[in-house]
Amino acid sequence: MNTLDIAIEKRYSANVCIRASLSLPAGGFSVTALLGPSGCGKTTTLRALAGLEFPERGRIALGGRVWLDTERQICLPPQQRGIGFLFQDYALFPHLTVERNIGFGLSGVSATERRKRVAEILELLQLSGLENRYPRQLSGGEQQRVALARSVVTQPELLLLDEPLSALDTLTREQVRRELRHFLAKIGKPTILVTHDRVEALALADHIVVMSAGTVLQSAPVEEVFSHPASSEVARIVGVETVETGVVGAVSEGLATVEIGGQRLTAVATPDLVTGQRVYVCIRAEDVILQKGYEGFSSPRNRLQALVRSQTREGPLIRVALDCGFQLVAVITSPAVSELKLRDGDQVTALVKAPSIHLVARK
Amino acid sequence: MDWKALSLTAQVAACSTIILLVIGLPLAYWLATTRWRWKFLIEAVVALPLVLPPTVLGFYLLIATGPRSPLGRFFEATVGHALPFSFGGILVGSVLFNLPFAVRPFTAAFASVDRRMVEAAWCLRVSRWATFFRVTLPLAWAGVLTGIILTFAHAVGEFGVVLMIGGNIPDVTRTLSISIYDNVQALDYTTANHEALVLLGFAFSILSVVYALQRRVLPL
Numbered sequence: 001m002n003t004l005d006i007a008i009e010k011r012y013s014a015n016v017c018i019r020a021s022l023s024l025p026a027g028g029f030s031v032t033a034l035l036g037p038s039g040c041g042k043t044t045t046l047r048a049l050a051g052l053e054f055p056e057r058g059r060i061a062l063g064g065r066v067w068l069d070t071e072r073q074i075c076l077p078p079q080q081r082g083i084g085f086l087f088q089d090y091a092l093f094p095h096l097t098v099e100r101n102i103g104f105g106l107s108g109v110s111a112t113e114r115r116k117r118v119a120e121i122l123e124l125l126q127l128s129g130l131e132n133r134y135p136r137q138l139s140g141g142e143q144q145r146v147a148l149a150r151s152v153v154t155q156p157e158l159l160l161l162d163e164p165l166s167a168l169d170t171l172t173r174e175q176v177r178r179e180l181r182h183f184l185a186k187i188g189k190p191t192i193l194v195t196h197d198r199v200e201a202l203a204l205a206d207h208i209v210v211m212s213a214g215t216v217l218q219s220a221p222v223e224e225v226f227s228h229p230a231s232s233e234v235a236r237i238v239g240v241e242t243v244e245t246g247v248v249g250a251v252s253e254g255l256a257t258v259e260i261g262g263q264r265l266t267a268v269a270t271p272d273l274v275t276g277q278r279v280y281v282c283i284r285a286e287d288v289i290l291q292k293g294y295e296g297f298s299s300p301r302n303r304l305q306a307l308v309r310s311q312t313r314e315g316p317l318i319r320v321a322l323d324c325g326f327q328l329v330a331v332i333t334s335p336a337v338s339e340l341k342l343r344d345g346d347q348v349t350a351l352v353k354a355p356s357i358h359l360v361a362r363k
Numbered sequence: 364m365d366w367k368a369l370s371l372t373a374q375v376a377a378c379s380t381i382i383l384l385v386i387g388l389p390l391a392y393w394l395a396t397t398r399w400r401w402k403f404l405i406e407a408v409v410a411l412p413l414v415l416p417p418t419v420l421g422f423y424l425l426i427a428t429g430p431r432s433p434l435g436r437f438f439e440a441t442v443g444h445a446l447p448f449s450f451g452g453i454l455v456g457s458v459l460f461n462l463p464f465a466v467r468p469f470t471a472a473f474a475s476v477d478r479r480m481v482e483a484a485w486c487l488r489v490s491r492w493a494t495f496f497r498v499t500l501p502l503a504w505a506g507v508l509t510g511i512i513l514t515f516a517h518a519v520g521e522f523g524v525v526l527m528i529g530g531n532i533p534d535v536t537r538t539l540s541i542s543i544y545d546n547v548q549a550l551d552y553t554t555a556n557h558e559a560l561v562l563l564g565f566a567f568s569i570l571s572v573v574y575a576l577q578r579r580v581l582p583l
Contacts, residue, residue: 050482050486051485052482052485052486077485078482078485078486078488079485079486079488079489079490080488083486084486085482085483085486087479087482087483089479091477091479091480091482091483093480093483093484093498093502094502095501095502104484104487104489104497105487105488105489107489107493150483150487151486151487154487154488
Protein backbone atom coordinates (compact mmCIF):
# COMPACT_ATOMS: atom_id res chain seq x y z
CA MET A 1 0.00 0.00 0.00
CA ASN A 2 1.45 3.36 -1.11
CA THR A 3 1.49 6.14 1.39
CA LEU A 4 2.07 9.84 1.04
CA ASP A 5 4.39 11.07 3.76
CA ILE A 6 4.53 14.76 4.49
CA ALA A 7 6.60 16.62 7.07
CA ILE A 8 7.02 20.28 6.21
CA GLU A 9 7.78 23.52 7.95
CA LYS A 10 7.26 26.97 6.46
CA ARG A 11 7.70 30.20 8.37
CA TYR A 12 5.88 33.35 7.27
CA SER A 13 6.86 35.66 10.09
CA ALA A 14 8.07 35.46 13.70
CA ASN A 15 4.78 34.03 14.96
CA VAL A 16 3.20 32.53 11.86
CA CYS A 17 4.63 29.13 11.10
CA ILE A 18 3.17 26.09 9.42
CA ARG A 19 4.29 22.68 10.67
CA ALA A 20 2.41 19.84 9.06
CA SER A 21 3.31 16.23 9.57
CA LEU A 22 1.09 13.54 8.07
CA SER A 23 0.97 10.14 6.53
CA LEU A 24 -1.92 9.50 4.17
CA PRO A 25 -3.11 6.48 2.20
CA ALA A 26 -2.27 6.93 -1.49
CA GLY A 27 -2.87 3.50 -2.99
CA GLY A 28 -6.18 3.36 -4.80
CA PHE A 29 -9.16 5.67 -4.59
CA SER A 30 -9.51 7.58 -1.34
CA VAL A 31 -10.41 11.15 -0.52
CA THR A 32 -8.65 13.05 2.26
CA ALA A 33 -9.94 16.44 3.33
CA LEU A 34 -7.68 19.03 4.94
CA LEU A 35 -10.23 20.84 7.10
CA GLY A 36 -9.71 24.00 9.11
CA PRO A 37 -10.43 27.72 9.34
CA SER A 38 -8.91 30.20 6.87
CA GLY A 39 -5.23 30.79 7.40
CA CYS A 40 -4.62 27.47 9.16
CA GLY A 41 -2.09 26.33 6.58
CA LYS A 42 -4.17 23.83 4.65
CA THR A 43 -3.77 25.53 1.27
CA THR A 44 -0.04 26.04 1.88
CA THR A 45 0.27 22.32 2.61
CA LEU A 46 -1.56 21.48 -0.62
CA ARG A 47 0.56 23.89 -2.65
CA ALA A 48 3.73 22.47 -1.08
CA LEU A 49 2.58 19.04 -2.25
CA ALA A 50 2.19 20.42 -5.77
CA GLY A 51 5.62 22.05 -5.71
CA LEU A 52 4.15 25.55 -5.97
CA GLU A 53 5.23 26.52 -2.46
CA PHE A 54 8.63 25.89 -0.99
CA PRO A 55 8.87 24.88 2.67
CA GLU A 56 12.08 25.89 4.45
CA ARG A 57 12.46 22.44 5.91
CA GLY A 58 10.82 19.13 5.29
CA ARG A 59 10.33 16.01 3.28
CA ILE A 60 7.54 14.83 0.98
CA ALA A 61 7.50 11.35 -0.50
CA LEU A 62 4.88 9.38 -2.38
CA GLY A 63 5.58 5.66 -2.12
CA GLY A 64 9.33 5.40 -2.75
CA ARG A 65 9.62 8.64 -4.73
CA VAL A 66 11.01 11.64 -2.91
CA TRP A 67 9.47 14.93 -4.08
CA LEU A 68 11.07 17.15 -1.52
CA ASP A 69 13.91 16.66 0.91
CA THR A 70 15.48 19.88 2.10
CA GLU A 71 18.32 18.01 3.83
CA ARG A 72 19.36 16.30 0.59
CA GLN A 73 18.48 19.45 -1.40
CA ILE A 74 15.88 17.62 -3.49
CA CYS A 75 12.93 19.64 -4.74
CA LEU A 76 11.10 18.36 -7.79
CA PRO A 77 9.31 21.02 -9.85
CA PRO A 78 5.52 20.60 -10.33
CA GLN A 79 6.17 19.19 -13.82
CA GLN A 80 7.95 16.13 -12.39
CA ARG A 81 5.63 15.24 -9.51
CA GLY A 82 2.85 13.51 -11.42
CA ILE A 83 0.04 15.46 -9.81
CA GLY A 84 -3.25 16.89 -10.96
CA PHE A 85 -4.17 20.22 -9.38
CA LEU A 86 -7.66 21.73 -9.37
CA PHE A 87 -7.44 25.44 -8.57
CA GLN A 88 -10.01 27.20 -6.42
CA ASP A 89 -11.37 29.24 -9.32
CA TYR A 90 -10.30 26.53 -11.80
CA ALA A 91 -7.72 28.64 -13.72
CA LEU A 92 -9.05 27.51 -17.09
CA PHE A 93 -7.17 29.08 -19.99
CA PRO A 94 -9.60 31.73 -21.31
CA HIS A 95 -8.03 31.79 -24.78
CA LEU A 96 -8.52 28.06 -25.41
CA THR A 97 -11.60 25.94 -26.05
CA VAL A 98 -12.73 23.20 -23.68
CA GLU A 99 -11.08 20.59 -25.87
CA ARG A 100 -7.75 22.43 -26.02
CA ASN A 101 -7.88 23.24 -22.31
CA ILE A 102 -8.26 19.55 -21.49
CA GLY A 103 -5.64 18.48 -24.04
CA PHE A 104 -3.18 21.17 -22.89
CA GLY A 105 -0.99 18.82 -20.86
CA LEU A 106 -0.96 16.12 -23.55
CA SER A 107 1.58 17.80 -25.82
CA GLY A 108 3.87 14.76 -25.80
CA VAL A 109 1.31 12.35 -27.28
CA SER A 110 0.12 11.97 -30.87
CA ALA A 111 -2.87 13.98 -32.10
CA THR A 112 -4.99 10.83 -32.50
CA GLU A 113 -4.17 9.61 -29.00
CA ARG A 114 -4.82 13.08 -27.60
CA ARG A 115 -8.23 13.29 -29.26
CA LYS A 116 -9.12 9.84 -27.96
CA ARG A 117 -8.12 10.60 -24.38
CA VAL A 118 -9.89 13.96 -24.36
CA ALA A 119 -13.05 12.32 -25.73
CA GLU A 120 -12.88 9.62 -23.04
CA ILE A 121 -12.58 12.08 -20.18
CA LEU A 122 -15.34 14.31 -21.65
CA GLU A 123 -17.59 11.26 -21.72
CA LEU A 124 -16.63 10.22 -18.17
CA LEU A 125 -17.36 13.66 -16.71
CA GLN A 126 -20.50 14.19 -18.81
CA LEU A 127 -19.06 17.09 -20.80
CA SER A 128 -19.57 15.72 -24.33
CA GLY A 129 -20.85 18.39 -26.70
CA LEU A 130 -19.00 21.23 -25.00
CA GLU A 131 -15.68 20.65 -26.84
CA ASN A 132 -15.73 23.88 -28.82
CA ARG A 133 -16.98 26.23 -26.13
CA TYR A 134 -14.74 28.73 -24.37
CA PRO A 135 -14.55 28.74 -20.55
CA ARG A 136 -16.62 31.95 -20.32
CA GLN A 137 -19.48 30.14 -22.11
CA LEU A 138 -19.76 27.46 -19.41
CA SER A 139 -21.72 27.33 -16.16
CA GLY A 140 -19.82 27.15 -12.87
CA GLY A 141 -20.40 23.43 -12.51
CA GLU A 142 -19.25 22.76 -16.08
CA GLN A 143 -16.13 24.86 -15.57
CA GLN A 144 -15.30 22.81 -12.52
CA ARG A 145 -15.66 19.54 -14.40
CA VAL A 146 -13.56 20.84 -17.32
CA ALA A 147 -10.84 21.82 -14.84
CA LEU A 148 -11.11 18.40 -13.20
CA ALA A 149 -10.93 16.73 -16.62
CA ARG A 150 -7.85 18.80 -17.51
CA SER A 151 -6.08 17.81 -14.28
CA VAL A 152 -6.75 14.06 -14.59
CA VAL A 153 -6.30 13.53 -18.33
CA THR A 154 -2.51 13.42 -17.83
CA GLN A 155 -3.07 10.40 -15.52
CA PRO A 156 -1.56 11.83 -12.34
CA GLU A 157 -0.67 9.66 -9.35
CA LEU A 158 -2.26 12.09 -6.92
CA LEU A 159 -5.11 14.53 -7.32
CA LEU A 160 -5.08 17.81 -5.36
CA LEU A 161 -8.23 19.96 -5.10
CA ASP A 162 -8.09 23.45 -3.58
CA GLU A 163 -11.52 24.42 -2.17
CA PRO A 164 -13.25 22.70 -5.10
CA LEU A 165 -16.73 24.07 -4.37
CA SER A 166 -16.07 27.57 -3.08
CA ALA A 167 -16.27 29.29 -6.48
CA LEU A 168 -19.85 28.06 -7.04
CA ASP A 169 -23.10 29.74 -6.03
CA THR A 170 -25.04 28.14 -3.19
CA LEU A 171 -27.55 26.26 -5.34
CA THR A 172 -24.98 24.80 -7.73
CA ARG A 173 -22.68 23.99 -4.84
CA GLU A 174 -25.21 21.60 -3.27
CA GLN A 175 -25.70 19.80 -6.56
CA VAL A 176 -21.98 19.63 -7.39
CA ARG A 177 -21.22 18.43 -3.85
CA ARG A 178 -23.49 15.47 -4.42
CA GLU A 179 -21.91 14.66 -7.82
CA LEU A 180 -18.25 15.38 -7.13
CA ARG A 181 -17.51 12.30 -5.02
CA HIS A 182 -19.19 10.18 -7.66
CA PHE A 183 -16.86 11.62 -10.33
CA LEU A 184 -13.80 11.30 -8.09
CA ALA A 185 -14.66 7.63 -7.52
CA LYS A 186 -14.93 7.09 -11.28
CA ILE A 187 -11.51 8.71 -11.75
CA GLY A 188 -10.26 6.40 -9.00
CA LYS A 189 -7.15 8.32 -7.90
CA PRO A 190 -6.00 9.13 -4.38
CA THR A 191 -7.32 12.64 -3.80
CA ILE A 192 -6.49 15.34 -1.29
CA LEU A 193 -8.79 18.33 -1.01
CA VAL A 194 -8.79 21.49 1.04
CA THR A 195 -11.98 22.85 2.58
CA HIS A 196 -13.15 25.01 5.45
CA ASP A 197 -16.66 23.58 5.23
CA ARG A 198 -17.40 20.59 7.48
CA VAL A 199 -20.39 19.50 5.37
CA GLU A 200 -18.14 19.45 2.31
CA ALA A 201 -15.59 17.33 4.17
CA LEU A 202 -18.37 14.97 5.27
CA ALA A 203 -19.87 14.64 1.81
CA LEU A 204 -16.60 14.12 -0.04
CA ALA A 205 -13.95 12.60 2.22
CA ASP A 206 -13.09 9.24 3.74
CA HIS A 207 -10.38 10.66 5.89
CA ILE A 208 -10.18 14.07 7.54
CA VAL A 209 -7.12 16.01 8.62
CA VAL A 210 -8.10 18.81 10.98
CA MET A 211 -5.70 21.75 10.94
CA SER A 212 -5.53 24.91 12.98
CA ALA A 213 -2.88 27.62 13.35
CA GLY A 214 -0.43 25.80 11.16
CA THR A 215 -0.52 22.41 12.87
CA VAL A 216 -2.33 19.12 12.36
CA LEU A 217 -4.69 18.47 15.26
CA GLN A 218 -6.17 15.18 14.19
CA SER A 219 -5.95 12.85 11.22
CA ALA A 220 -8.56 10.10 11.23
CA PRO A 221 -11.52 8.56 9.36
CA VAL A 222 -14.55 10.84 9.02
CA GLU A 223 -16.75 9.23 11.70
CA GLU A 224 -13.95 9.26 14.22
CA VAL A 225 -13.13 12.95 13.78
CA PHE A 226 -16.75 13.99 14.23
CA SER A 227 -17.72 11.52 16.94
CA HIS A 228 -14.45 11.39 18.84
CA PRO A 229 -12.67 14.70 18.33
CA ALA A 230 -9.13 14.43 19.69
CA SER A 231 -9.36 17.74 21.55
CA SER A 232 -11.78 20.53 22.34
CA GLU A 233 -10.08 22.55 19.58
CA VAL A 234 -11.04 19.88 17.04
CA ALA A 235 -14.55 19.76 18.47
CA ARG A 236 -14.82 23.53 18.03
CA ILE A 237 -13.72 23.32 14.40
CA VAL A 238 -15.86 20.39 13.32
CA GLY A 239 -18.75 21.10 15.72
CA VAL A 240 -19.63 18.49 18.38
CA GLU A 241 -21.69 16.12 16.46
CA THR A 242 -22.74 12.53 16.16
CA VAL A 243 -21.84 11.19 12.73
CA GLU A 244 -22.82 7.58 12.11
CA THR A 245 -23.44 5.57 8.98
CA GLY A 246 -27.07 4.64 8.40
CA VAL A 247 -29.20 3.09 5.67
CA VAL A 248 -32.21 4.90 4.23
CA GLY A 249 -35.53 3.05 4.69
CA ALA A 250 -38.81 4.42 3.40
CA VAL A 251 -38.96 7.91 1.88
CA SER A 252 -42.36 9.59 1.80
CA GLU A 253 -43.86 13.05 2.04
CA GLY A 254 -40.49 14.68 2.46
CA LEU A 255 -39.54 12.49 5.43
CA ALA A 256 -37.15 9.58 5.44
CA THR A 257 -36.60 6.81 7.92
CA VAL A 258 -33.03 5.80 8.54
CA GLU A 259 -31.87 2.61 10.20
CA ILE A 260 -28.89 3.06 12.42
CA GLY A 261 -27.57 0.75 15.15
CA GLY A 262 -30.87 -1.14 15.39
CA GLN A 263 -32.82 2.11 15.81
CA ARG A 264 -35.14 3.72 13.32
CA LEU A 265 -34.96 7.51 13.05
CA THR A 266 -37.16 9.94 11.17
CA ALA A 267 -35.38 12.75 9.33
CA VAL A 268 -36.20 15.37 6.72
CA ALA A 269 -35.36 13.88 3.32
CA THR A 270 -33.03 15.57 0.82
CA PRO A 271 -34.24 15.41 -2.81
CA ASP A 272 -31.73 12.83 -4.05
CA LEU A 273 -32.36 10.23 -1.32
CA VAL A 274 -33.37 6.69 -2.31
CA THR A 275 -34.30 3.64 -0.27
CA GLY A 276 -31.36 1.40 0.58
CA GLN A 277 -28.78 4.17 0.21
CA ARG A 278 -25.98 4.57 2.75
CA VAL A 279 -25.89 8.00 4.35
CA TYR A 280 -24.09 9.82 7.12
CA VAL A 281 -26.56 10.60 9.89
CA CYS A 282 -25.49 13.83 11.57
CA ILE A 283 -26.98 15.06 14.83
CA ARG A 284 -25.56 18.13 16.55
CA ALA A 285 -25.06 17.61 20.27
CA GLU A 286 -27.02 20.75 21.20
CA ASP A 287 -30.08 19.44 19.33
CA VAL A 288 -30.42 16.41 21.62
CA ILE A 289 -32.87 16.82 24.52
CA LEU A 290 -32.62 14.50 27.54
CA GLN A 291 -35.59 13.36 29.65
CA LYS A 292 -35.86 11.04 32.59
CA GLY A 293 -38.95 9.03 33.52
CA TYR A 294 -41.49 11.16 31.67
CA GLU A 295 -43.44 9.23 29.05
CA GLY A 296 -46.16 11.72 28.03
CA PHE A 297 -46.69 13.33 24.62
CA SER A 298 -43.90 15.41 23.10
CA SER A 299 -43.42 16.75 19.60
CA PRO A 300 -39.97 15.40 18.59
CA ARG A 301 -40.31 12.46 16.18
CA ASN A 302 -37.41 10.55 17.60
CA ARG A 303 -37.50 9.16 21.13
CA LEU A 304 -34.49 6.99 21.89
CA GLN A 305 -33.91 4.90 25.01
CA ALA A 306 -30.31 5.58 25.95
CA LEU A 307 -27.73 4.70 28.56
CA VAL A 308 -25.49 7.45 29.97
CA ARG A 309 -21.89 6.41 29.27
CA SER A 310 -19.90 9.38 30.50
CA GLN A 311 -20.10 13.10 31.25
CA THR A 312 -17.40 15.65 30.43
CA ARG A 313 -17.43 19.23 31.61
CA GLU A 314 -16.79 21.85 28.89
CA GLY A 315 -17.07 25.27 30.49
CA PRO A 316 -20.68 25.88 31.54
CA LEU A 317 -21.82 22.84 29.56
CA ILE A 318 -21.66 19.12 30.13
CA ARG A 319 -21.03 16.83 27.21
CA VAL A 320 -22.95 13.59 27.75
CA ALA A 321 -21.99 10.46 25.81
CA LEU A 322 -24.96 8.15 25.33
CA ASP A 323 -25.39 4.63 24.02
CA CYS A 324 -28.68 4.06 22.22
CA GLY A 325 -27.60 1.31 19.85
CA PHE A 326 -25.19 3.83 18.36
CA GLN A 327 -23.05 6.46 20.03
CA LEU A 328 -24.96 9.71 20.54
CA VAL A 329 -23.54 12.89 22.05
CA ALA A 330 -25.66 15.49 23.87
CA VAL A 331 -24.62 18.85 25.33
CA ILE A 332 -26.65 20.22 28.24
CA THR A 333 -26.08 22.83 30.94
CA SER A 334 -24.83 21.82 34.38
CA PRO A 335 -28.08 22.95 36.17
CA ALA A 336 -29.95 20.61 33.82
CA VAL A 337 -27.64 17.77 34.81
CA SER A 338 -28.34 18.37 38.51
CA GLU A 339 -32.12 18.63 37.91
CA LEU A 340 -32.07 15.36 36.00
CA LYS A 341 -29.80 13.84 38.69
CA LEU A 342 -27.83 12.41 35.80
CA ARG A 343 -25.27 9.74 36.67
CA ASP A 344 -23.25 7.37 34.52
CA GLY A 345 -25.24 4.21 33.83
CA ASP A 346 -28.63 5.95 34.11
CA GLN A 347 -31.40 5.14 31.66
CA VAL A 348 -32.69 8.29 29.88
CA THR A 349 -34.83 9.22 26.89
CA ALA A 350 -33.09 11.22 24.18
CA LEU A 351 -35.38 13.37 22.04
CA VAL A 352 -34.34 14.60 18.59
CA LYS A 353 -36.60 16.53 16.21
CA ALA A 354 -36.69 15.26 12.64
CA PRO A 355 -35.35 18.56 11.15
CA SER A 356 -32.33 18.27 13.47
CA ILE A 357 -31.17 15.07 11.82
CA HIS A 358 -29.09 15.87 8.75
CA LEU A 359 -28.56 13.17 6.20
CA VAL A 360 -25.48 13.51 3.98
CA ALA A 361 -25.70 11.22 0.98
CA ARG A 362 -22.62 9.33 -0.14
CA LYS A 363 -22.40 8.04 -3.68
CA MET B 364 8.96 67.22 -48.19
CA ASP B 365 12.22 65.40 -47.39
CA TRP B 366 11.37 61.84 -48.47
CA LYS B 367 14.80 60.58 -47.47
CA ALA B 368 14.19 61.83 -43.95
CA LEU B 369 10.78 60.13 -43.88
CA SER B 370 12.28 56.80 -44.95
CA LEU B 371 15.17 57.13 -42.46
CA THR B 372 12.70 57.90 -39.67
CA ALA B 373 10.67 54.80 -40.51
CA GLN B 374 13.84 52.66 -40.54
CA VAL B 375 15.06 53.95 -37.17
CA ALA B 376 11.63 53.45 -35.61
CA ALA B 377 11.18 49.94 -37.04
CA CYS B 378 14.67 48.79 -36.01
CA SER B 379 14.30 50.28 -32.50
CA THR B 380 10.96 48.53 -32.07
CA ILE B 381 12.34 45.15 -33.11
CA ILE B 382 15.40 45.50 -30.86
CA LEU B 383 13.22 46.63 -27.95
CA LEU B 384 10.90 43.66 -28.49
CA VAL B 385 13.85 41.27 -28.19
CA ILE B 386 15.39 43.04 -25.15
CA GLY B 387 12.15 44.27 -23.60
CA LEU B 388 10.12 41.05 -23.45
CA PRO B 389 12.56 39.08 -21.26
CA LEU B 390 13.36 42.16 -19.14
CA ALA B 391 9.66 42.89 -18.63
CA TYR B 392 8.87 39.26 -17.80
CA TRP B 393 11.66 39.24 -15.26
CA LEU B 394 10.43 42.53 -13.71
CA ALA B 395 6.85 41.20 -13.56
CA THR B 396 7.75 37.93 -11.86
CA THR B 397 10.87 38.46 -9.74
CA ARG B 398 10.73 38.93 -5.99
CA TRP B 399 14.25 40.36 -5.86
CA ARG B 400 14.22 43.14 -3.30
CA TRP B 401 16.37 45.56 -5.31
CA LYS B 402 14.33 45.34 -8.49
CA PHE B 403 13.05 48.90 -7.93
CA LEU B 404 16.51 50.12 -8.92
CA ILE B 405 16.18 48.43 -12.33
CA GLU B 406 12.65 49.85 -12.66
CA ALA B 407 14.02 53.33 -11.94
CA VAL B 408 16.77 52.94 -14.55
CA VAL B 409 14.22 51.76 -17.14
CA ALA B 410 11.96 54.74 -16.38
CA LEU B 411 14.79 57.32 -16.45
CA PRO B 412 14.18 58.49 -20.06
CA LEU B 413 10.63 59.48 -19.05
CA VAL B 414 11.92 62.30 -16.85
CA LEU B 415 15.43 62.92 -18.16
CA PRO B 416 15.88 65.68 -20.78
CA PRO B 417 16.77 63.93 -24.07
CA THR B 418 19.83 66.16 -24.31
CA VAL B 419 21.24 64.69 -21.10
CA LEU B 420 20.92 61.12 -22.37
CA GLY B 421 22.28 62.19 -25.76
CA PHE B 422 25.21 64.01 -24.15
CA TYR B 423 26.34 61.04 -22.04
CA LEU B 424 25.85 58.70 -24.97
CA LEU B 425 28.03 60.95 -27.09
CA ILE B 426 30.74 60.97 -24.41
CA ALA B 427 30.49 57.22 -23.85
CA THR B 428 30.77 56.31 -27.51
CA GLY B 429 33.14 59.08 -28.56
CA PRO B 430 36.78 58.51 -29.58
CA ARG B 431 38.05 59.33 -26.06
CA SER B 432 36.19 56.49 -24.38
CA PRO B 433 37.38 52.85 -24.39
CA LEU B 434 33.93 51.76 -25.59
CA GLY B 435 34.05 54.21 -28.51
CA ARG B 436 37.57 53.11 -29.48
CA PHE B 437 36.58 49.46 -29.27
CA PHE B 438 33.55 50.08 -31.50
CA GLU B 439 35.59 52.00 -34.04
CA ALA B 440 38.28 49.29 -34.10
CA THR B 441 35.77 46.49 -34.72
CA VAL B 442 33.23 48.18 -37.03
CA GLY B 443 35.52 50.61 -38.82
CA HIS B 444 33.73 53.87 -38.06
CA ALA B 445 32.73 55.78 -34.94
CA LEU B 446 29.26 55.29 -33.50
CA PRO B 447 28.25 58.97 -33.18
CA PHE B 448 26.94 60.70 -36.29
CA SER B 449 25.97 57.39 -37.94
CA PHE B 450 22.75 55.40 -38.38
CA GLY B 451 23.97 52.99 -35.66
CA GLY B 452 24.44 55.92 -33.32
CA ILE B 453 20.91 57.27 -33.62
CA LEU B 454 19.58 53.68 -33.38
CA VAL B 455 21.36 53.13 -30.05
CA GLY B 456 20.04 56.47 -28.80
CA SER B 457 16.53 55.67 -29.95
CA VAL B 458 16.59 52.22 -28.32
CA LEU B 459 17.76 53.58 -24.97
CA PHE B 460 15.39 56.51 -25.01
CA ASN B 461 12.38 54.33 -25.89
CA LEU B 462 13.13 51.63 -23.33
CA PRO B 463 10.33 52.65 -20.91
CA PHE B 464 7.78 52.90 -23.74
CA ALA B 465 8.31 49.20 -24.46
CA VAL B 466 9.20 47.73 -21.07
CA ARG B 467 6.51 49.42 -18.98
CA PRO B 468 3.48 48.24 -21.03
CA PHE B 469 5.08 44.79 -21.42
CA THR B 470 5.62 44.53 -17.65
CA ALA B 471 2.04 45.65 -16.94
CA ALA B 472 0.75 43.08 -19.43
CA PHE B 473 2.74 40.22 -17.88
CA ALA B 474 1.80 41.28 -14.36
CA SER B 475 -1.89 41.19 -15.30
CA VAL B 476 -1.70 37.51 -16.28
CA ASP B 477 -3.23 35.47 -13.48
CA ARG B 478 -0.39 33.65 -11.73
CA ARG B 479 -2.59 30.57 -11.32
CA MET B 480 -2.83 30.16 -15.12
CA VAL B 481 0.92 29.76 -15.18
CA GLU B 482 0.90 27.40 -12.20
CA ALA B 483 -1.90 25.38 -13.80
CA ALA B 484 0.27 24.88 -16.88
CA TRP B 485 3.23 23.79 -14.74
CA CYS B 486 1.04 21.27 -12.92
CA LEU B 487 0.06 19.91 -16.35
CA ARG B 488 3.77 19.10 -16.87
CA VAL B 489 4.31 21.92 -19.36
CA SER B 490 7.81 23.41 -19.06
CA ARG B 491 8.36 27.02 -17.99
CA TRP B 492 9.55 27.95 -21.47
CA ALA B 493 6.51 26.40 -23.21
CA THR B 494 4.20 27.93 -20.60
CA PHE B 495 5.52 31.38 -21.51
CA PHE B 496 4.69 30.90 -25.18
CA ARG B 497 1.43 28.94 -24.74
CA VAL B 498 -0.14 30.80 -21.79
CA THR B 499 1.61 34.01 -20.70
CA LEU B 500 2.27 35.56 -24.10
CA PRO B 501 -1.22 34.84 -25.59
CA LEU B 502 -2.89 36.26 -22.45
CA ALA B 503 -0.62 39.33 -22.38
CA TRP B 504 -0.83 39.88 -26.14
CA ALA B 505 -2.98 43.05 -26.10
CA GLY B 506 -0.57 44.78 -23.69
CA VAL B 507 2.47 43.65 -25.66
CA LEU B 508 0.91 45.00 -28.86
CA THR B 509 0.19 48.33 -27.14
CA GLY B 510 3.84 48.48 -26.12
CA ILE B 511 5.01 47.76 -29.66
CA ILE B 512 2.78 50.45 -31.16
CA LEU B 513 3.70 53.08 -28.57
CA THR B 514 7.40 52.34 -28.97
CA PHE B 515 7.21 52.69 -32.73
CA ALA B 516 5.18 55.91 -32.51
CA HIS B 517 7.49 57.46 -29.96
CA ALA B 518 10.60 56.43 -31.89
CA VAL B 519 9.22 58.19 -34.98
CA GLY B 520 9.02 61.50 -33.12
CA GLU B 521 12.37 61.37 -31.27
CA PHE B 522 14.34 64.61 -31.57
CA GLY B 523 16.73 65.53 -28.77
CA VAL B 524 18.78 62.34 -28.44
CA VAL B 525 19.02 61.95 -32.20
CA LEU B 526 20.27 65.50 -32.62
CA MET B 527 22.86 65.11 -29.85
CA ILE B 528 24.34 61.84 -31.04
CA GLY B 529 23.54 61.96 -34.75
CA GLY B 530 23.77 65.60 -35.59
CA ASN B 531 22.06 66.70 -38.75
CA ILE B 532 23.60 64.87 -41.69
CA PRO B 533 21.25 64.64 -44.69
CA ASP B 534 20.46 61.03 -45.71
CA VAL B 535 22.39 59.64 -42.73
CA THR B 536 21.02 61.04 -39.48
CA ARG B 537 18.49 63.69 -40.49
CA THR B 538 15.16 62.29 -39.37
CA LEU B 539 11.78 63.92 -40.01
CA SER B 540 11.61 65.80 -36.71
CA ILE B 541 15.11 67.22 -37.32
CA SER B 542 14.16 68.13 -40.86
CA ILE B 543 11.22 70.16 -39.52
CA TYR B 544 13.56 72.04 -37.17
CA ASP B 545 15.94 72.60 -40.05
CA ASN B 546 13.23 73.93 -42.35
CA VAL B 547 11.95 76.32 -39.70
CA GLN B 548 15.49 77.63 -39.19
CA ALA B 549 15.66 78.21 -42.96
CA LEU B 550 12.21 79.91 -42.82
CA ASP B 551 10.77 77.26 -45.17
CA TYR B 552 7.43 77.11 -43.31
CA THR B 553 5.55 75.31 -46.10
CA THR B 554 7.79 72.20 -46.06
CA ALA B 555 7.97 72.26 -42.27
CA ASN B 556 4.17 72.36 -42.17
CA HIS B 557 3.83 69.36 -44.52
CA GLU B 558 6.26 67.32 -42.47
CA ALA B 559 4.66 68.34 -39.18
CA LEU B 560 1.21 67.41 -40.53
CA VAL B 561 2.46 63.95 -41.46
CA LEU B 562 3.74 63.40 -37.90
CA LEU B 563 0.56 64.81 -36.34
CA GLY B 564 -1.72 62.61 -38.44
CA PHE B 565 0.47 59.58 -37.74
CA ALA B 566 0.53 60.17 -33.97
CA PHE B 567 -3.25 60.66 -33.84
CA SER B 568 -3.94 57.48 -35.84
CA ILE B 569 -1.58 55.43 -33.69
CA LEU B 570 -3.07 56.65 -30.41
CA SER B 571 -6.59 55.96 -31.73
CA VAL B 572 -5.55 52.37 -32.45
CA VAL B 573 -4.04 51.97 -28.96
CA TYR B 574 -7.17 53.25 -27.22
CA ALA B 575 -9.43 51.17 -29.47
CA LEU B 576 -7.37 48.11 -28.54
CA GLN B 577 -7.75 48.88 -24.85
CA ARG B 578 -11.52 49.32 -25.22
CA ARG B 579 -11.64 46.14 -27.32
CA VAL B 580 -13.30 48.02 -30.20
CA LEU B 581 -10.90 46.38 -32.64
CA PRO B 582 -11.17 42.60 -32.84
CA LEU B 583 -7.70 41.48 -31.76
